[in-house]
Amino acid sequence: MGIESHLPDWNALDWSRLATLDDDALPLLPTALLIARDEYPGLDPQPYEALVQAHADHLRTEVAAIEQQPLKMAAINRHLFDELGYSGNHDEYYDPRNSYLNQVLDRRLGNPISLAMVQMEVARRLGIPLDGVSFPGHFLVRLPVDGGLLVMDPFNGGRPLAVEELRERAKPHLGETPDDGVLLQILSPAPHRAILVRVLRNLHGLYAGTQQWDRAARCADRVLKLVPEQSEALRDRGLAYLELDYLPGARQDLARYLELAPEASDVDQIRERLIEAAGTRAPLH
Incomplete structure (x- = not known):
């Protein structure tokens, strides 16, 4: 069972109407592929939608049999990062292809935010409310669990991050170690619009840097x-x-x-x- 009934009309999706959509109505995967179409004009989004759906369908039975959300996420991460080989492109971090989702799905290489989008899309199709986090530095993902948060690093195989590591990661960007309140604020879910804007700003920085x-x-x-x-x-x-x-x-x-x-x-x-x-x-x- 997929989510085909919730998919947008790919042919009707265009830049002229995205500003009028509420954040909740702004589709993440289709808009990310719309960004990619600027660089790859012949891009057909349907095979990439089908690929993401296939990732989720492969996991559906296994994940449904697992009771606890952290263990469900562990199964998803194992399939995406260990079995399928999605990984952070540490060697060529500033390659623009790391930001274009078609290339990420083709090459199974990406940067933190593009890998997070793949992780989020697969998890959500399995009923797991995984959100992105516009963390300072590297983009992360979060999952509410037992009154707390499971925060993971998609650039490094979906590795869970402890609170102290999160504080250390944030400190250089804030100038001080964040307290609990500031850290929770930083870990707020990122709306789709903010995620897509961050993708575009990353690309702008790369292209401006190379003139x-x-x-x-x-x-x-x-x-x-x-x-x-x-x-x-x-x-x-x-x-x-x-x-x-x-x-x-x-x-x-x-x-x-x-x-x-x-x-x-x-x-x-x-x-x-x-x-x-x-x-x-x-x-x-």
Whole structure:
């Protein structure tokens, strides 16, 4: 028994309507594959949907016979990471293919967030409410168990993480060791929109770092399709447009960024770039 009745109409899914969907209605796997279609225009999502469903169907009988949720997750992790060979790409962490879900499913290599999406999709099809966690640094997953949380690292075979390790992982990003309240807040479930935006921001960073400005602009534009007028995405698209000599778009985006984020730390730098986009020089004093 699958979840075919809950699947979206793949042909009807497009960027023009995603911003209007509530987070709960925004499909994770189809939208992740929509992101991949930008880079792989001939991508057919159906085989990848079928593959994920096959992973779940293979596990269905085994998982149904297990009573405790942590042991159910252990069976899922064993199949995905040990038997099927999904793994974190430690050798080429910054390869963009690690972020495109079709490539992750083909190569069984990925980064933390793409492997988390595979893990989540399979677990949820088996009735296990696995959520993503936008943890500082590496993306994680979480499962409520017995009044607590089982937190796992999909980049490292779904390994469970103890509270002290979570504190140590968070400390460099926060500047201090988080107390219980802060840690619980960090471990809040990530909505689908936040997950997909993080995928796109990761890709933007990779492409900007290698000066592939057309792809960088595309990724920032896709963020804006999910979250219209997100200030950072407007800035990123505007700067990419500037590199591509698309000055009208650069002026519009950077000016809007300054309106939305007047207290941002980079406003002086962006004003200088906006002057550059306007084709004028600042007066000398």
